[in-house]
Amino acid sequence: MSELLNVSGLSITARVSRGELRLLDRVDLTIGRGEIVGVVGESGSGKTTLSRAVIGLLDRNVRVDGGSISLSGEQIVAPGVDRTAQIRGSAVGMVFQDASRSLNPLMKVRAQLAEVLRRHVPGIGKQEIERRSVEVLEQMRISDAARVLSSYPHQLSGGLRQRVAIGLAVVTRPSLVIADECTTALDVTTQTKVVELFRTLVGELGIGLLFVTHDLMLASDLCDRIAVMNGGRVVETGPAMQILDRPEHDYTRRLLAAIPTWT
Numbered sequence: 001m002s003e004l005l006n007v008s009g010l011s012i013t014a015r016v017s018r019g020e021l022r023l024l025d026r027v028d029l030t031i032g033r034g035e036i037v038g039v040v041g042e043s044g045s046g047k048t049t050l051s052r053a054v055i056g057l058l059d060r061n062v063r064v065d066g067g068s069i070s071l072s073g074e075q076i077v078a079p080g081v082d083r084t085a086q087i088r089g090s091a092v093g094m095v096f097q098d099a100s101r102s103l104n105p106l107m108k109v110r111a112q113l114a115e116v117l118r119r120h121v122p123g124i125g126k127q128e129i130e131r132r133s134v135e136v137l138e139q140m141r142i143s144d145a146a147r148v149l150s151s152y153p154h155q156l157s158g159g160l161r162q163r164v165a166i167g168l169a170v171v172t173r174p175s176l177v178i179a180d181e182c183t184t185a186l187d188v189t190t191q192t193k194v195v196e197l198f199r200t201l202v203g204e205l206g207i208g209l210l211f212v213t214h215d216l217m218l219a220s221d222l223c224d225r226i227a228v229m230n231g232g233r234v235v236e237t238g239p240a241m242q243i244l245d246r247p248e249h250d251y252t253r254r255l256l257a258a259i260p261t262w263t
């Protein structure tokens with residue numbers, strides 16, 4: 001599997017009133033093309049900081065002070081280096097927890113897809129915009145694309161809105177998609193459908209997927225590999241089944257023990 005994302009020794013620090021706070025401590029992570037990697041950990045473990053670092057959306061008081069991030073062999077982040085503007089929304093798509101953060105409530109779906117395509121595909125014409133908009137909704141397994149294109153987000157169900165949000169993230173044909181807790185706000189049935197959709201998309205489009213979640217069971221269901229984070233560090237990485245069946249780190253065992261069972 002060829003390597004797509006390489007996070008190597010990434011350290012990130014925030015300036016706070018009482019001094020400096022280490023948010024990430026020498027984090028290593030790789031994702032190959034066509035691979036789904038889950039980043040799992042409790043609230044505050046650093047998952048969002050890691051995913052935001054990849055797209056250069058770190059807060060103003062936060063800086064990269066060690067290590068690097070490369071995408072397709074090109075360094076995009078290192079101390080004093082930020083080339084993320086070139087890849088954000090084009091080579092890397094992002095799906096947030098709440099579809100309302102990805103979608104503009106005042107614009108119909110057609111206009112939102114057109115805006116993204118015009119921004120990232122220079123010179124694209126009207127017909128091509130319509131063709132690619134319908135195509136991406138079909139890829140999202142949306143059967144009535146015409147109705148959805150003519151709808152405002154509030155006219156769609158929560159599940160449909162999240163599909164449109166994923167469509168917006170992939171319409172520019174990125175090589176990597178980052179999904180940050182993007183199923184957390186959905187009911188279990190809709191969550192399962194979104195997870196199935198991701199699996200199909202990764203297979204069909206050959207993208208890499210960085211799937212951020214606090215839910216270890218969900219991650220093991222979807223992901224090829226899992227990185228477990230605690231206190232800004234990756235404490236364990238391995239194939240999803242290995243993490244579930246033979247966790248090596250105490251923290252992973254505690255996460256597993258906290259999952260309710262039916263027995």
Ligand SMILES: Nc1ncnc2c1ncn2[C@@H]1O[C@H](COP(=O)(O)OP(=O)(O)OP(=O)(O)O)[C@@H](O)[C@H]1O
Binds near residue numbers: 045
């Ligand atoms: N700009 C900032 N300034 C100071 N501290 C920050 C900043 N951003 C994040 N943190 C702190 O860094 C730690 C990691 O935050 P982060 O949001 O990455 O964790 P997370 O695992 O994604 O948690 P959650 O699931 O709650 O979003 C937390 O303790 C958070 O309070």
